[in-house]
Amino acid sequence: MRGSLADEATAVLHEVGRGMGLDTEGARLMRVRSNAVFKLRGEIVVRIATxxxxxxRLPVVLSVARWLAERGFPTVRPADELCDHPVVHSGRVVTFWRYVPASGRPTTTQLGRILRDLHRLPVPPFALKRLVDPLAEVRRAVDRSRDVLTPCQRAWLSERIAELTERWEDLENAGPPVLLHGDAWIDNLLRRTDGHVVLCDWDGVAVGPREWDLVHTYHGQRRFGLTAADVDAFAAAYGRDLRVWPGYSTLMEVRDMYAVGIHIRNAARDPFSRRELPRRLDSLATGDGSARWYLAPA
Incomplete structure (x- = not known):
């Protein structure tokens, strides 16, 4: 039996480090979600995709981060001086980023402002994914999950995903497509030691309806402990309140389903996902829209 995702990622880190002459001793595992993220000595962050x-996807992610940085947008930056392209090892894809020293927790006001500025930018002049089917990855995870989900769970999820996809396609968005971060949750905003913030984790970058970036904060109140005041501050800073949009309830249900996909994919090999997945599936199956969900500890 293969080891955990964290163990596998640690092995990949050390092997890639040896091949590049990179010191990986004492590396600190920061989190395991869609990536295993390590902090190295020398102010380097290594992300190993799961x-x-x-x-x-990742060559485009690097290109977008560079394009934004060149325009002065507050984003994390690739460590191009170390390696300017993804490295593939043992089937895993590795990228290298400059570390951002962080202090304190950012605010939803800061998140609203940074997303407002992002959505005012032009779309970059290179090919980007179009967000036309936000549940595509969840659908694939369900199809491949015979060792994680029961046949009844798989059938129910497949039917529910089909229903939500049809409702998503019927939504009327409030404006033209914009450059999306794709996972604009406050945990992907880093507050630097000088108080300014930078946006990180661009793996979901795409072109699509701005509502997709906005819904993450509202969903944070529904599932992850943000308050109504947090959401009010976010809406005021961005300049729009998603709660008055006719598609709000559908989008929240789509976001609920989206937030299950990573745990379906990782449950077989990640202890946290194995514990969290039943909680989220039970909430969806029973229609409990207020049950608290949890994020893996940093």
Missing amino acids: APDALT
């Missing part, structure tokens, strides 16, 4: 489509 998603199956990483090799096709």
